[in-house]
Amino acid sequence: MFYVTFFLTITLVIYSVFVLRRERTEKITKRISLIKGEKNKFLDNSEMIKKENKKQSFLEKWSKILLLKMKKIFESKMKEKKVAKIEMKLMQAGRPFQMTPIEFRLFQIGCAILFPTFSGIYAVFMEFSTILIFVVILSAFVNGLIIPHLYLKSKIKKRNYKALRELPDVLDLLTVSLEAGLGFDAALNKLVSKKKGVLSSEFQHCLEEIRLGKLRRDALLGIKERLLLKEVKTMVSNILQAEKLGVGMVKVMRVLSQEVRQQRKQRAEEQAMKAPIKMLIPLVFFVFPTLFIVLLGPVLIGFVETFSK
Incomplete structure (x- = not known):
């Protein structure tokens, strides 16, 4: 009921x-x-x-x-x-x-x-x-x-995890678009049209805010508030700093892309190192007892039968 x-x-x-x-x-x-x-x-x-x-x-x-x-x-x-x-x-x-x-x-x-x-x-x-x-x-x-x-x-x-997985590909696409001669806003438009996901929807929201009259700085800072990821905060901070100091955006995006891919590789290695420890619990409580029962069970039965006679 x-x-x-x-x-x-x-x-x-x-x-x-x-x-x-x-x-x-x-x-x-x-x-x-x-x-x-x-x-x-x-x-x-x-x-x-x-x-x-x-x-x-x-x-x-x-x-x-x-x-x-x-x-x-x-x-x-x-x-x-x-x-x-x-x-x-x-x-x-x-x-x-x-x-x-x-x-x-x-x-x-x-x-x-x-x-x-x-x-x-x-x-x-x-x-x-x-x-x-x-x-x-x-x-x-x-x-x-x-x-x-x-x-x-x-x-x-879940949304932050999806954004973290999408980040390297997004940075690569932005880097390629900027190297092709597009401006930053045009590169974001290309990203939104070519790729779907959490980060592309966030950048689309950012572009809509810019079209409505919001400053690009404030629109990009809004992404930091909506995605609680250290990597995204670093990306937005570097973009704003490069825009403020006049540094080439292509170099910044290329370095960011390399760093994010290196971090993803390190996270994969960390998860691989944790796998044996996680496998230990089911092995001790489920696999080993059944093996002992299968292997030692007949021996114990024969031992009991011989001594009972």
């Missing part, structure tokens, strides 16, 4: 996130169609949305209304510092499910309410003692608050 309710809860939460994401994309398409003056398309979209709204059930409509009201309440009550902190964490995690800080906060509160509720129901059905029920509910409440942050941390870690 507990696993069924837990599965239904997670399914409903994920469904609500996708519904909010679809609403946001519909609003964006509306605004784009109005700006372009495509009235007919806008009317077609509005008619389609009306038909979809008619097909929606009563529960879906009220859930949307409730979510919108809760979002407005939290927008008015949440502090700007807290919103900025959650926004930065979401950007570092790659913005999973296109969540905003308000939606993430609602998701966290929903977990903190639903986990203790279903855990308490499960504990009552299992006829636990009062103290044990209280402990189960309290632990479920704490888990409901912590699990969303742990999910973001895991996404940040």
